[in-house]
Amino acid sequence: MADYPHLQTTVLDATDVRGLAEFYRQLLGLQYRPGDEPPVDGSADELEWLVLTDAHGTRKLAFQAVPALPRVTWPDASGVAQQLHLDLTVPDRDALEHQRERALELGAEQLLDRTDDPDEPLYVFADPAGHPFCIFVA
Known part of the structure; x- marks a missing residue:
């Protein structure tokens, strides 16, 4: 067991x-x-x-x-909370930019650009259903 x-x-x-x-x-x-x-x-x-x-x-x-899905309003805390998000990693900044372009081409919406962070550059996206996910340099 x-x-x-x-x-x-x-x-x-x-x-x-x-x-x-x-x-x-x-x-x-x-x-x-x-x-x-x-x-x-x-x-x-x-x-x-x-x-x-x-x-x-x-x-x-x-x-x-599901019959309906309210769209997350994060990072605006006054609306619908994200409740869950996926963290996806890439090895370096070049891969981060490449995957940003791919995500956008596939239909993601970019919510946040934090690529100026020297320790953990990242982008936050919403997938086509509105679920947030991050891609960052591990």
């Missing part, structure tokens, strides 16, 4: 499950769990749950359908 539970995956709510899963699949180089791939004929799907894995099949992120 294990002494502690095992964290299986992080689940993000989305009104467009496929769209958000596709954003993170492309951003992070992940793949769909077998059976969760998009329809081969290109038709829309109505799935309420999708899972992304790494190349070894380890679950990394899951997406759950």
Whole structure:
């Protein structure tokens, strides 16, 4: 018997499950769990749950359908709190700029530029559903 539970995956709510899963699949180089791939004929799907894995099949992120999702207003504390965010790291400033461009091209919105921080340069983004995430130099 294990002494502690095992964290299986992080689940993000989305009104467009496929769209958000596709954003993170492309951003992070992940793949769909077998059976969760998009329809081969290109038709829309109505799935309420999708899972992304790494190349070894380890679950990394899951997406759950919700009817509505209020957009986070962070860093404005007077509105909707972020409650959770993802931290993503890159090895250096060149990679940080490259990944910033990729995130924006994939549909992220830049919320904060803290690249002038000499100890931990970073960008904060909102994904297409409004969930915040950071990319910073580790």
